[in-house]
Every structure is written in C-alpha cells, then in structure tokens.
Amino acid sequence: MHLNIAQSEMQAVFKSGAVGQLVSGLIWLLSAAFSTWVSRQSGVLILFFGGMVIFPLTQLALKLTGHSRQITPGNPLSALARQIAFFVPLCLPLVIAAYTANPNWYYPAFLIIVGAHYLPFVFLYGTRLYTFLAASMVMGGVLIGWLLPNLFVPGGWLGAGLLLAFAALLWRIPAQ
Template sequence: MDIKSAQQEVRSTFLRGSVGQTVAGIIWLASAVLGTWVSERHAILTLTLAGIFIFPLTQLALRLLGHSSGLPKTHPMNSLAMQVAFIVPLSLPIIGASTLYNINWFYPAFMIVVGVHYMPFIFLYGMREFAVLAALLIGGGVSIGMLLPQTFAVGGWFTSVALLVFALLVQITPRHLQK
C-alpha cells in the first residue's frame, strides 16, 4: 500500500478526524464549564481523566454511526497512530509542573501539548487542516499563558470551540476539495 492510499484509508475510517475532534471538544467543553462555574480541581480532573477515554469513545461513536472503529491490524499507519497516541499522556508531567507553578497555566500547557500531538496527524491523515488546528492550539496556549496568566478557563473554552469547529468544517468540506 502506498502512503496516499494509507492516508485515504485513515481519513475514511476516522471520518477525517471529525468524530475524534467532536469527542475531544465535548470533553474540553465539559471541563471549561466546570472550571468556570464549579472549581478548577473539577475541571482539571475532568479533562485529565476523561481525556484518557477520547479514543475509546471515538471508537464507540464510529460504531454507533455504523462505521469501522479502527484500521486493519496490518495497516501501515498503525505504528505511527500508536506513537502519536502516547504524546499527550507522556507529557502530563509537563502539564502538571506548569499547573503547580501557576494553576492558570493548566489549559495553556495542555493546549500546547495537544497542539504538538496534532502535528503528526498532518502526515497520518494527509490533511493540512491539522496544521491549522495545531497552530491554533499551540499559538493559543502560548498567548493565553502569557497574556492572561491570571485567568483559568479561557483556554478550555478556546480549545473546545476550536475542536468542535474543526470537526464541523472537515465534515462539511465538499468531497472534491478533500485530498
């Protein structure tokens, strides 16, 4: 299988990333709601713990939509997908250290890590749209952390909107414009 065919199969299987980004966006939204109206602790626990279930929830949603929930075992992109999956959990100590220094850096630090996590998606899916999402999250995380270091939930709201808008846009993009 050539790279373009493998990328096409990833796009087709995961509906161009729309389902995963919707799941992630809902989790970020729930965390932002809790961070705004309940407590920082609840927001942090929600994003950190619920984030563990993004891929299994994405698989469940794909199944409920009548779609395959994963690539074939022999697919050439499986190794890259597995490596990409570990970027966020292995970066949790960095997010934790940032949060201990300034609790308001929780979301900005998480945004930067998740943005970096999306960079390999550009190749995995063969979609430049992930470069835009990565840049938004990384740039947004740096900007919010630097310009709004005394506010907690702004990054949660920003990221939830970015993920949900991304999910919508990649799903409604006309098929002739998709590569």
Template sequence: MNVKQAQEDVRRVYRAGFSGPLVAAVIWAAASAASQWGSSATAMAVLFFGGMLIFPLSSLVLKLMGGPASLAKGHPSIALAMQSAFTVPLGLLVAIALGAVEPSLFLPASLIIVGAHYLTFISLYGMRSYGVLAGVLVAVGAVAIFAVPALRDLSGWIGCVVLLVFAGSLFVAYRAEFQHTAALTSPALRDGGISDVS
C-alpha cells in the first residue's frame, strides 16, 4: 500500500477527521467554562482527562453515523495516528506545570500543544487544511501568551470556535470527496451513462 492510498483510507474511514475537532470543541468549551466560573485546577483536569476521551468519543460519533469507525487491523497509518494522539496528554503535562505557576497561561499554552499535534495530521490524512488548523491554534495561543495578555482568559473559547469551524469544513471536504468518488464508481458513469438493469 502506498502513502496516497493509506491517506485515502484514513480520510474515508474517519470522515476527514471531522469528529475529532468536534468533540475537542465540546471539551474545550467545558474547560473554558470551568476556568471562567470554577477554578484553574478544574479546567486543567477537564482538559487533561477530557482530552483522553476525544478519540473514543469521536469514534462513537462515527459509529452512530454508520459505516466503519476504525482502520483495518494492520493498516500502516494506525501507528502514526497513535503516536500523534499521545503527544497531547504528554504535552499538557508541561501546560499544567506552567499553569500551576501562572494559571492564566494554561489554556493558551494548551492551544499551542494541541495545535502542534495537528501538524502530523497533514501526513496522516493528506490534507493541508490541518496545517491551517495547527497554525491558527498555535497563533492564538502564542499571541495570548506573548503579545495580548488580555486574550488569555478568552483563548479557550476562541480555540473552541476555531475547532468547531474546522470540524464543519472537514465534514464538507469529506462529503465532497465521497460524492465525487461515488460518482466515479457508479455503474451509469462506468458504462458511459448506460446501466444494465436486466
């Protein structure tokens, strides 16, 4: 199996990955709410432990939609997907340590970590749009930390909106590719517009 075929499999099975950012947006909203109306410690716990649930919950979304929800056993992209997933909880340990010193830095630092992990999705899915998602999340976090401290308390909410927007755009991209592929493989198109109905 070549890289292009592996990427096509990942896009097809995971529907361009839209369910991950969708579930992540909900968790970011919960963490942002906890930070705003609860405590920084609660926000850290919500984002850390909630982040561990992103993959199983996004898989559940795919199952509810019908069709496959995981790659076939032995698929070459499984290892890259797992390696990418583990970077987030490990990176969040650094954000938690930073947040313990200065609570307002936790959410923007977490945005940088989550954004950076999406860079591997460019190769995993074969979609440059993940580079845009990574860049936007990293930029929001970096600006909040280094340039506009007033954005620190809002950074989690901004990240939530960004993830929601990208989840929608990824689903649209999946639908467009799926419909195109379905049209190419339809009997009518294969037979030059004439299908055998005998």
C-alpha cells in the first residue's frame, strides 16, 4: 500500500483525527472546569483517568457520526497509530513527578507531553496542521510552567481551547 493511500484511509476512517481532538478537548474542558469550580483534585483525576478512555470514546463518537469504517489490515500506518497511543501513558511518570515537585505544573506537563505526542500525527494523517497543534501545546506548557508557576488552572483551559479549536479546523479537512 502506498503512503498516500494509507494516509487517505486514516483521514477517512478517523476524520483526520478531528473526532479524537474533540473528545480530548472535552475531557480537558471538563477537567479545567472542575479544577476551577470544584477542586484541583477533581480536575487532576478527570484528566488523568479521562485520558485513558479517549480512544474508546473516540471510537463510539465515530460510530455515532457514521465514520465507523475499519482500517484495512495491510495499512502500515495502523502500527504507527498503536505506537503513538502508548506515548502519553508511558510519560505519565513525568507528569506525576512534575505534579509532586509543583502541583501547578500538572497541566503544563500534560501540555508538553500531549503536544509532543501529536508530532507523528503529521505523518499519520498527512497534514501539517498537527505541527501547529504540537508546537502550540508544547510552547504553551513551557510558558505557563515558567511564567505562571503559582497558578494551577491556566494550562487546563489552554489545552481545552487548543484541542477544541484544532478539532474544528481538522473537521474541515476533506479526506483525499
């Protein structure tokens, strides 16, 4: 299977990742809202455990929106997608270490890790838009952690806003 065909199939099946970004953005939004209006701990738990159900919720949302096709067994990008899925969970010890050092670094640490995890999406979906999402999240995490080390929730709101904005942009990309 040629690369452009494999990427086109990933775009068609996963709507260029837009549905996953929407699900992620809603989890970040819920986390930031709970951190702001309920408690820091509730927001931490929502993002931590909500991140674990992003893929199943994305699959459900894809099915509900009529994008329930499966990837062709010979698509070489399906292996890359599985590898990308393990990046964030493998980095959770870094988030825990950052949170232990300074609880206000929780969202910045997640922004940096999740942002870095989006770089391979450029290749996976064949769209450079993920470069901007990755850079925005990483730079946002660094700047918030550095410039606002005494504030907890700004990174949560930034993550939610970026993910939801990029979900809208990605939704508009037609499958090739």
